[in-house]
Amino acid sequence: xxxxxxxxxxxxxxxxxxxxxxxxxxxxxxxxxxxxxxxxxxxxxxxxxxxxxxxxxxxxxxxxxxxxxxxxxxxxxxxxxxxxxxxxxxxxxxxxxxxxxxxx
Amino acid sequence: xxxxxxxxxxxxxxxxxxxxxxxxxxxxxxxxxxxxxxxxxxxxxxxxxxxxxxxxxxxxxxxxxxxxxxxxxxxxxxxxxxxxxxxxxxxxxxxxxxxxxxxx
Numbered sequence: 001x002x003x004x005x006x007x008x009x010x011x012x013x014x015x016x017x018x019x020x021x022x023x024x025x026x027x028x029x030x031x032x033x034x035x036x037x038x039x040x041x042x043x044x045x046x047x048x049x050x051x052x053x054x055x056x057x058x059x060x061x062x063x064x065x066x067x068x069x070x071x072x073x074x075x076x077x078x079x080x081x082x083x084x085x086x087x088x089x090x091x092x093x094x095x096x097x098x099x100x101x102x103x104x
Numbered sequence: 105x106x107x108x109x110x111x112x113x114x115x116x117x118x119x120x121x122x123x124x125x126x127x128x129x130x131x132x133x134x135x136x137x138x139x140x141x142x143x144x145x146x147x148x149x150x151x152x153x154x155x156x157x158x159x160x161x162x163x164x165x166x167x168x169x170x171x172x173x174x175x176x177x178x179x180x181x182x183x184x185x186x187x188x189x190x191x192x193x194x195x196x197x198x199x200x201x202x203x204x205x206x207x208x
Contacts, residue, residue: 005112009130011203012161013142019199022142024128026113038117038126038142057116095123099115
């Protein structure tokens with residue numbers, strides 16, 4: 001799937017970490033929400049409200065999942081899940097183009 | 105208008121200048137195309153094919169339009185136009201969140 005069709009896109013970007021992480025919200029007719037975003041190389045900690053599925057379309061990062069003990073390397077074409085109401089850490093090693101799905 | 109509705113969004117980002125400028129394409133039912141993008145502070149030169157209307161939603165930059173002699177400051181909430189098949193220079197002073205419309 002190269003594009004999301006019949007969706008709404010929020011014009012204004014979400015800007016985090018001084019712009020090193022930015023995203024835009026995509027809203028689906030069934031109420032589902034995703035964000036399409038870019039992470040520059042750097043270290044970040046994020047908190048979740050919903051369960052999230054992070055699809056890394058390009059780039060490379062290491063992720064420390066909630067309660068995890070080891071860093072996991074994730075490359076373009078791979079995904080990872082994060083539980084709701086938790087925190088996870090990322091070390092982005094190569095500019096990451098991502099799609100995050102929020103699961104209610 | 106806070107969102108674009110009933111559109112298609114290309115999943116993969118367009119990445120320029122090592123990721124300091126990124127955008128995503130939004131395609132409208134009538135064939136119109138816009139990109140929503142982020143420019144980190146820095147200096148850039150762009151070339152146009154179509155005429156472009158650049159709406160700066162947030163941030164601040166100086167633009168040197170094709171054939172121009174002076175830098176023009178553009179802030180969030182302001183726009184500028186660039187002729188087709190031309191080049192323009194930008195000095196982004198504050199992270200810019202933009203919407204670019206391509207006019208056939």
